[in-house]
Amino acid sequence: QVQLVQSGAEVKKPGASVKVSCKASGYAFTAYHIHWLRQAPGQGLEWMGWIYPNSGGTKYAQTFQGRVTMTRDTSISTVYMELSSSDDTAMYYCARVSTVDSRDLGYWGQGTLVTVSS
């Protein structure tokens, strides 16, 4: 079965970078886009962008352009999302598209809480 397992919760100082991992299993890792979303406490979902593990190609939301970097390591079926200058406590989710050509997110990681505190 498809599984996305994210790295554990982190505490960061204001202005620090954060890097979250998302390990995939149960399917052909390189065939499906993986998206990243952010959710601040009590707030809605915010789309950050995607990575296509086959080529490493990426697309970032304008809001995060210049601050976010998504990468992958195909040898361990893992994608990474790094956000620089993060000042906001938030939950970060990775999510896989349902089918190779779909635009909906049928599989989600459990979320990674990043707490920003001085």
Add this chain to the structure above:
Amino acid sequence: QSALTQPPSASGSPGQSVTISCTGTSSDLGLYNSVSWYQQHPGKAPKLIIYEVNRRPSGVPDRFSGSKSGNAASLTISGLQAEDEADYYCSSYAGSSTLVFGGGTKVTVL
């Protein structure tokens, strides 16, 4: 791009129906039939319940239905049940390989 617009809250009694609206623009929701709805219970990851406007993934009860007209989409929950109390988010393809989400609607079962 701007977020899709959803009402912050909706409610209904068990057995009733509740409809949530999601409004976009002619550049996103109005232009594409790639509208999805997600259900999120507190402390949990979102779950896909509707895709491509009105299609349900396997295992999603048929009391959940979706529709679209012009720049607006709707999610209807018929025969409301206690476990339907959750936050609901709409999403649309917005062109140029991007997605846009709504602000979310909290559904309360009275």
